Amino acid sequence: MIEVNGLTKRYGDVLAVSDLTFTVPPGQVTGFLGPNGAGKSTTLRMILGLTRPTAGTTTVDGRPFTQRQAGLHHVGALLDAGDVHPGRSAAAHLAALARGNGLPRRRVREVLDEVGLAAVARRRVGGFSLGMRQRLGIATALLGDPPVLLFDEPVNGLDPEGVRWVRRLFRRLAAEGRTVLVSSHLMSEMQNTADRLVVVGRGELIAEETVAEFAARGGRTRVMVGSPQPDRLAAVLTDAGAAVAAVGDGGSAVLAVTGLTAARIGELAHHQRIVLHELTARTASLEEAFMELTAGSADYRAGYRAGYRAEEGR
Numbered sequence: 065m066i067e068v069n070g071l072t073k074r075y076g077d078v079l080a081v082s083d084l085t086f087t088v089p090p091g092q093v094t095g096f097l098g099p100n101g102a103g104k105s106t107t108l109r110m111i112l113g114l115t116r117p118t119a120g121t122t123t124v125d126g127r128p129f130t131q132r133q134a135g136l137h138h139v140g141a142l143l144d145a146g147d148v149h150p151g152r153s154a155a156a157h158l159a160a161l162a163r164g165n166g167l168p169r170r171r172v173r174e175v176l177d178e179v180g181l182a183a184v185a186r187r188r189v190g191g192f193s194l195g196m197r198q199r200l201g202i203a204t205a206l207l208g209d210p211p212v213l214l215f216d217e218p219v220n221g222l223d224p225e226g227v228r229w230v231r232r233l234f235r236r237l238a239a240e241g242r243t244v245l246v247s248s249h250l251m252s253e254m255q256n257t258a259d260r261l262v263v264v265g266r267g268e269l270i271a272e273e274t275v276a277e278f279a280a281r282g283g284r285t286r287v288m289v290g291s292p293q294p295d296r297l298a299a300v301l302t303d304a305g306a307a308v309a310a311v312g313d314g315g316s317a318v319l320a321v322t323g324l325t326a327a328r329i330g331e332l333a334h335h336q337r338i339v340l341h342e343l344t345a346r347t348a349s350l351e352e353a354f355m356e357l358t359a360g361s362a363d364y365r366a367g368y369r370a371g372y373r374a375e376e377g378r
């Protein structure tokens with residue numbers, strides 16, 4: 065179990081992490097999601113005691129990680145896959161870590177097998193692809209057979225087969241009762257892997273919930289409405305309580321409307337004698353729900369009043 069309490073990190077004017085509180089329970093995969101720069105890496109580094117918090121605390125199984133004597137036995141982490149001496153072989157890199165942490169030599173062979181690098185164990189890491197480096201980073205995290213595992217963007221550089229493999233690995237580690245925290249900036253990577261999500265944006269906690277709860281949020285429907293009279297229509301719909309955003313770039317204006325059914329929008333338009341060219345209900349994907357959540361969907365209403373808020377794509 066990882067507990068993060070009121071965690072804050074300031075770099076000069078930048079508030080990288082702001083009063084963050086969440087827990088990561090054992091036996092589950094927790095996705096740590098947020099756009100680039102949201103503060104995920106900084107948080108992981110603070111959990112590991114590599115970065116000192118400006119305020120707040122983090123504990124691993126009840127104690128600050130820095131108070132743990134045998135680090136790799138307690139927490140395994142993949143932070144930066146590039147952080148390996150390029151002249152060393154994968155086996156030599158892992159053997160040095162095993163020695164330094166009092167781990168049996170056989171663990172090197174076991175984790176190399178586990179991550180599929182046994183055949184290239186003697187090759188210099190400098191010649192490894194990004195995907196192979198990620199696998200080596202995962203092997204390093206597994207080396208001490210720890211109950212708590214942190215992975216920072218582990219899927220970067222992996223091919224589709226690698227992505228499937230890493231998903232199965234995380235699920236198995238959680239099924240063994242371990243605490244697994246995996247950061248990503250893509251919802252699509254997490255929706256088939258994680259049980260729970262901790263979502264951050266601009267250093268702040270946005271949501272902490274199960275993927276099922278998040279999916280319910282993602283299942284929200286919005287209605288795409290095309291009209292040659294978008295300004296009047298948008299005013300009518302916002303007055304009726306809807307959130308309205310403009311979609312696309314010119315041509316026939318299309319509004320993305322949430323908070324009213326397609327039938328109600330049609331009735332309102334008819335009542336106000338506003339012409340409609342399109343009226344289509346769309347269910348948002350989880351990725352869209354995530355983007356909307358992290359972009360601050362509350363801006364939609366204000367966004368319309370200040371002029372349309374342009375959205376990309378549909």
Ligand SMILES: Nc1ncnc2c1ncn2[C@@H]1O[C@H](COP(=O)(O)OP(=O)(O)OP(=O)(O)O)[C@@H](O)[C@H]1O
Nearest residue numbers: 075078080098099100101102103104105106107249
């Ligand atoms: N050592 C540092 N000095 C100054 N600013 C930093 C430092 N480390 C991080 N930051 C800033 O803190 C913020 C959060 O960065 P962080 O790397 O934790 O985010 P992230 O969610 O991991 O993003 P990414 O997915 O891009 O890695 C960013 O604005 C970043 O520029």
